[in-house]
Amino acid sequence: MFEYVWATREHISEVSGKALLPRHDYRWPWQFAHILSKGQYPSFKLNPDNIMLMLPEEHEKQERYDLFNERKEALKLIYYESRKPF
Numbered sequence: 001m002f003e004y005v006w007a008t009r010e011h012i013s014e015v016s017g018k019a020l021l022p023r024h025d026y027r028w029p030w031q032f033a034h035i036l037s038k039g040q041y042p043s044f045k046l047n048p049d050n051i052m053l054m055l056p057e058e059h060e061k062q063e064r065y066d067l068f069n070e071r072k073e074a075l076k077l078i079y080y081e082s083r084k085p086f
Contacts, residue, residue: 002032005053013054016064020053030056035072041079045063050075 011020011032020031033052036044043052052068062068 001051002029003053005032005048009053010016013058014052015054015058015067018055020055027056027069030059032060033062035068036075036079044075044079
């Protein structure tokens with residue numbers, strides 16, 4: 001899934017607009033931030049819409065970014081709407 005996201009998006013942080021680290025950097029995987037936690041929302045673990053690209057230092061404090069929190073609330077709505085019984 002990381003390969004797909006990397007191939008289909010610009011290589012800039014979605015929260016700061018800064019250039020992301022190149023693939024050969026050992027911190028490259030830490031630039032893929034899950035918006036909804038993998039443990040609490042396992043069906044969204046491999047959903048590309050549940051990934052934001054950001055620098056590793058931004059990933060560590062992702063909850064501080066308004067854009068991250070806005071997407072989190074939007075994804076929660078989608079998640080819970082899909083779980084409603086008929």
